[in-house]
Amino acid sequence: MRYSGWQVLAQGLLGNGGWRPAWRDPAPKPAYDIIIIGGGGHGLATAFYLAKEHGLTNIAVLEKGYLGGGNVGRNTTIVRANYGLPGNSEFYSHSLKLWEGLEGELNYNVMHSQRGLINLFHSDGQRDAYTRRANAIINQGDDAQILDREGVRKLLPYLDYEQTRFPIFGGLYHPRGGTARHDAVAWGFARGADQRGVDLIQNCEVTGIDIENGRVTGVQTSRGAIRAKKVGIVVAGRSSQVAAMAGMRLPIESHILQAFVTEGLKPCIDHVVTYGMGHFYISQSDKGGLVFGGDLDFYASYAARGNLPMAEHVIEAGMTLMPMIGKARMLRSWGGIMDMSPDGSPVIDRTHIDGLYLNCGWCYGGFKAVPGSGHCFAHLIATDRPHEAAARYRLDRFATGRGLMDEEGTGSQHNLH
Amino acid sequence: MQIPCPLCGPRDIREFTYKGHATYLDRPAEDAAPEAWHAYLHLRDNPAGATRDLWYHGAGCTAWLVVERDTATHAVTGARLAREVKHAG
Ligand SMILES: Cc1cc2nc3c(=O)[nH]c(=O)nc-3n(C[C@H](O)[C@H](O)[C@H](O)COP(=O)(O)OP(=O)(O)OC[C@H]3O[C@@H](n4cnc5c(N)ncnc54)[C@H](O)[C@@H]3O)c2cc1C
Ligand SMILES: [Zn+2]
Numbered sequence: 001m002r003y004s005g006w007q008v009l010a011q012g013l014l015g016n017g018g019w020r021p022a023w024r025d026p027a028p029k030p031a032y033d034i035i036i037i038g039g040g041g042h043g044l045a046t047a048f049y050l051a052k053e054h055g056l057t058n059i060a061v062l063e064k065g066y067l068g069g070g071n072v073g074r075n076t077t078i079v080r081a082n083y084g085l086p087g088n089s090e091f092y093s094h095s096l097k098l099w100e101g102l103e104g105e106l107n108y109n110v111m112h113s114q115r116g117l118i119n120l121f122h123s124d125g126q127r128d129a130y131t132r133r134a135n136a137i138i139n140q141g142d143d144a145q146i147l148d149r150e151g152v153r154k155l156l157p158y159l160d161y162e163q164t165r166f167p168i169f170g171g172l173y174h175p176r177g178g179t180a181r182h183d184a185v186a187w188g189f190a191r192g193a194d195q196r197g198v199d200l201i202q203n204c205e206v207t208g209i210d211i212e213n214g215r216v217t218g219v220q221t222s223r224g225a226i227r228a229k230k231v232g233i234v235v236a237g238r239s240s241q242v243a244a245m246a247g248m249r250l251p252i253e254s255h256i257l258q259a260f261v262t263e264g265l266k267p268c269i270d271h272v273v274t275y276g277m278g279h280f281y282i283s284q285s286d287k288g289g290l291v292f293g294g295d296l297d298f299y300a301s302y303a304a305r306g307n308l309p310m311a312e313h314v315i316e317a318g319m320t321l322m323p324m325i326g327k328a329r330m331l332r333s334w335g336g337i338m339d340m341s342p343d344g345s346p347v348i349d350r351t352h353i354d355g356l357y358l359n360c361g362w363c364y365g366g367f368k369a370v371p372g373s374g375h376c377f378a379h380l381i382a383t384d385r386p387h388e389a390a391a392r393y394r395l396d397r398f399a400t401g402r403g404l405m406d407e408e409g410t411g412s413q414h415n416l417h
Numbered sequence: 418m419q420i421p422c423p424l425c426g427p428r429d430i431r432e433f434t435y436k437g438h439a440t441y442l443d444r445p446a447e448d449a450a451p452e453a454w455h456a457y458l459h460l461r462d463n464p465a466g467a468t469r470d471l472w473y474h475g476a477g478c479t480a481w482l483v484v485e486r487d488t489a490t491h492a493v494t495g496a497r498l499a500r501e502v503k504h505a506g
Binding site: 238240241249250251252253254298299300301302303307309342398399412413414415 | 435458462
């Protein structure tokens with residue numbers, strides 16, 4: 001069924017009895033051309049673009065839980081292309097352009113809202129660093145402006161401009177940055193892939209990867225063995241476990257990142273605001289909740305929930321920046337399992353096993369990457385050549401030291417990015 | 418989470434800084450092959466379950482500890498001084 005305003009009207013008049021499930025619930029077939037392990041944003045987008053761009057449809061996405069139950073439904077939904085280093089710069093630029101056409105392409109309202117993103121800075125040195133980054137963004141063909149304090153005040157009058165610990169000097173403004181509805185992104189890609197014939201198989205955990213003579217031949221799952229000519233691993237926080245099924249040890253450590261949301265409020269925060277010095281960022285969802293977060297809890301974890309010290313720290317930081325949020329009541333907090341890489345940047349690459357491909361290391365920034373990563377991973381799987389926008393996301397960069405992309409310059413410790 | 422520091426007793430995790438897996442104790446020799454350094458710096462077993470990692474008791478005795486805990490439940494089951502673990506081999 002094609003969605004449209006007319007459909008909404010017609011269904012409304014007919015008592016909404018005509019809506020159909022957005023995708024089928026097929027049983028796994030004995031064999032596929034391609035198996036994608038992981039039904040998160042990246043896995044679903046990969047299947048969608050394999051079908052749409054490469055005409056490959058004999059594909060299954062195997063998800064151990066339900067579609068969108070992982071990080072793709074747990075993130076704080078920021079979409080941007082304001083990276084500074086070659087590699088990331090062209091990739092996120094590519095991804096943002098895909099976002100800008102996504103709703104039409106998917107015939108699905110992902111509520112992509114380019115409301116503008118402001119990274120605050122608090123010293124001359126930080127302003128210089130952000131100016132350099134702004135130039136890198138502009139050179140990449142994207143948008144960036146450096147705002148002084150008064151420029152920030154015009155957009156964000158509610159910040160505390162009198163605080164002395166981290167006085168606000170200005171901000172890096174990225175007007176095309178913004179947010180999207182995370183679940184809708186997973187659902188839209190799922191529906192688009194299903195409509196093109198991809199089998200989306202839920203409650204199907206991959207427990208083994210079959211390899212013969214250096215070539216992948218299929219997977220073992222909780223719903224039986226399934227053969228495949230090619231297999232893509234796209235399991236975010238679980239990358240180490242799944243790669244270990246193919247004898248690989250990855251440069252990944254899984255960490256917990258928390259997020260928080262308040263009760264729904266009238267519109268008050270129009271942009272995405274980040275306060276790096278305080279480890280805090282915030283936006284307001286279309287439902288009205290203030291959605292905010294901070295840094296990792298900093299210790300390796302698969303618990304998908306955090307501890308209170310980081311919650312306290314994040315909320316304190318928010319209060320120093322915008323005391324007005326102090327009266328909002330918090331509804332929920334939660335956590336996701338982040339696949340932290342040693343340089344804070346991801347991997348989209350082949351492996352040493354023929355037909356086995358790896359997509360991981362998105363740290364806490366992989367939501368904005370969903371279309372770009374799916375698009376580039378599909379290209380790699382279909383053609384065996386990297387897409388030019390993701391050519392630097394090589395797995396061997398950690399071994400060779402060539403082409404590391406450490407945006408924050410914090411060194412090779414997994415939790416410092 | 419609390420960590421039972423062998424010198425200070427059970428303390429809140431806010432007093433500690435996490436470094437990474439206890440594999441950091443097995444520093445390769447200076448002339449070791451690049452692969453050994455790559456493994457040491459980057460590659461991790463990354464277990465979902467029992468693990469051993471390094472924590473620094475910065476707001477306490479300033480000792481480095483090897484903490485035994487579970488990454489899936491956040492249960493902490495023990496802690497030893499890193500220098501003793503190291504010398505025990
Ligand atoms: C609190 C929080 C805030 C964030 N904020 C942002 C943000 O503002 N902007 C941004 O760009 N990014 C953000 N991120 C990061 C982003 O959410 C992730 O990088 C991204 O969603 C990861 O890719 P994914 O969607 O494919 O992962 P997931 O949705 O986690 O998908 C992986 C899937 O693999 C499945 N799986 C695992 N093992 C197996 C197996 N053995 N067999 C079958 N299936 C398996 C899992 O069940 C899961 O559904 C945030 C993350 C968190 C947790
Ligand atoms: Zn101590």
